[in-house]
Amino acid sequence: MKRNEIQHLAIALLLTSSMHALAAEEELTSQEKVGIGLMHALKNEKKEAWAYLLPEAKDGNVDAMFHLGQLLIKSPEYEGHLKKAAQFFEAAAKRGHKGAAAMLENVRRQLAVQEGGSVPTIGGKSALPTPEDRAAAERFYREYQQRNARFNSLDGDTEPKVVVNVFVSGELDFADQVASMEPVIKGRYPEAVGFKYFMVLDQRTWKPGKNSPPDKEPKNLIGFEPDWNGESAVKMGVRRTPSIVLTTTDGKKIAVTGPNLLNTELARIME
Known part of the structure; x- marks a missing residue:
């Protein structure tokens, strides 16, 4: 070849x-x-x-x-x-x-x-809260809730069709406005709507009994769940506080721009 x-x-x-x-x-x-x-x-x-x-x-x-x-x-x-x-x-x-x-x-x-720069230190050690600090904070909040709150209306065996998740970082007037609407909404949709209130906290700066909960008491009996570093808020797509996000049993997340539109959005979902 x-x-x-x-x-x-x-x-x-x-x-x-x-x-x-x-x-x-x-x-x-x-x-x-x-x-x-x-x-x-x-x-x-x-x-x-x-x-x-x-x-x-x-x-x-x-x-x-x-x-x-x-x-x-x-x-x-x-x-x-x-x-x-x-x-x-x-x-x-x-x-x-x-x-x-x-x-x-x-x-x-x-x-x-x-x-925000490097992790803050004191004497060469991390200034972030330790697990013991976090446990103390959780205990403090539980005691606070027992003293001041009927927590978040998710009691009972029936899972609500919609949960109203309210996120604040100190805007108690906003949370109060939602809480004042809660009895009417529950009366309109018995067992179909639940409410949860979150206080967004910065783990780097929070200390039990110092800067949270806010000195001002809410007008309504609201139980706040601490949301460390906004972890729950991020999962629901929240980028700023105060905010309202509705979550449904089929996994939907619906942002509501303010308490004045809450009834309208709930009516649309319940149709």
Whole structure:
């Protein structure tokens, strides 16, 4: 066989092999491609992992979004890697990925520390509350609730169809306005509507008996559940306080712009 014939044959075999490889890759499912991307990520082969995971994430694969977030957390060489990781985790969390939701909270805490400077220290030790501090705070709030509150109207065996979640960080007038509407709403929708009141607290600055609960007492008997660092608020999509979010038994979260629209929104849901 002549040399040029051998060369043509080699090129033909190479092209055939490449076509088979491409066809085989096209036959892979989305999850199989995510699996290959994850293997590359575990080997710290970031470019290869990215090449497999990003197209699947763009097509809506929540596992690909989650693993891209994980990959970015471990990639400080990329500018803004934590913010980009948070974007992938948030996208996956909105589609129901519980692992991404948990990671999103962790990344947001890291970003908060970065934006606020280094973790505060006293004498070289962390100034953040210890588990003992947190336990003391929980005890303090339980005692406060027992003294001042009938807590949050979620008693009984029947799960309410809608829960009115009220988030404040000291705006007691706002919570009072909702609480004053509570008896009428419950009378209109017996056992169908429950109420929960959250006091959003910054774990870095809160100390039992010092700066919370507020010195001002609510006019109504309201029991507040402490929401440390706004963790519950973030899960419900709250970005500022005061806020109202309705949660339903089928998993919907509906933001209400103010107490004056609460009755209207409840009527729409109960139709």
